[in-house]
Amino acid sequence: MYDGILAETTTISGHGGELIEAYFARPLGPGPFGSVVVIHHLPGYDAATKEIARHFATLGFVALMPNLYSRDAPGALPDDAAALVRAQGGVPDDRLVGDVAGAAAYLRSLPNTNGKIGVIGYCSGGRQSFLAATSLKLDAAVDCYGAFIVGAVPEGMPLKAGPIVDRTPLLSCPLLGLFGLEDKYPSPEHVLELQQALEAAGKTYEFNSYPDTGHGFFASDRPSYRPAAATEGWKRIEDFFTRYLGD
Amino acid sequence: MCTYITKTLAASGSAKGQPDWFNVTDVSVYFDHPVHAQAGHTVNIDLRNPMLGPSARVAAELTADSARALAHAILEILDEAPAGLT
Secondary structure (H helix, E strand, O other), X not given: OOOOEEEEEEEEEOHHHOEEEXXXXXXXXXXXXXXXXXXXXXXXXXXXXXHHHHHHHHOOEEEEEEOOOOOOOOOOOHHHHHHHHHHHOOOOHHHHHHHHHHHHHHHHOOOOEEEEEEEEEEOHHHHHHHHHHOOOOOOEXXXXXXXXXXXXXXXXXXXXXXXXXXXXXXXXXXXXXXXXXXXXXXOHHHXXXXXXXXXXXXXXXXXXXXXXXXXXXXXXXXXXXXXXXXXXXXXXXXXHHHHHHOO | OOOOEEEEEEEEEEEEOOOOEEEEEEEEEEEEOOOOOOOOOEEEEEEEXXXXXXXXXXXXXXXXXXXXXXXXXXXXXXXXXXXOOO
């Protein structure tokens, strides 16, 4: 546990070499540290997700969260930017992958990192974490209740992103999945289908599904928060990243 | 879940935002996680003018029951308005 951390906004090269904003939190010390790319949820580059990045720094990881809405609404408040991006239909998959690739390259270039990169996302970011880990060479990936990795998007939902379970053979790293048994997207059936795809592809994975828990159980500022699942989930994440991102 | 359930429509009118009133050109209505309301999902309404930037927005997050009641009230008000004014 690192009490001393440094967190600030920086600028990185994202998809297509475009400069985008990113929140950068790291432990004070010489390292070398493992690194984590944090993918923010649909509500945006907000205070709650910045807190997650800072928590990773206290756990001894260098964390970087690209602002996926940098291009769409530069300088806007996170909720205003999220509203604009929603009206536009969300973030395109290829741009997401490019932004995560840019964040990973930034982290690898730092003198106090060990070159190992993990990715984590929550909610819509859970699917995007899986997408990144099946598109880029990474060392560990965490999917926290990501919807639409499996399962068709319901009719009338203007989601640009479709199911991506067919990308499972491309997964480049171990996957940790954390889910709620009361969730509908992803439902336990969706989680089982993803698990079967991982088995069929011979991938390394660890899944945990919590009882009496629905979607968004890590979000401590929302009614969906489930302290027992969130506390246990954080331990799983720390253990997983320590194993795969440590020296 | 992030539902992404969204409807957008062109609109004409005004809304009072920060720092002042602005002309409304677009409305987004969606059912998803709120930013502020203490509920898992709410009906979220954004009155917007994208030409003025992302901050030209008046936002409301209403529980499903509240949103239905508001929708009914709007329709009832329009039905009760004198003929020829609407």
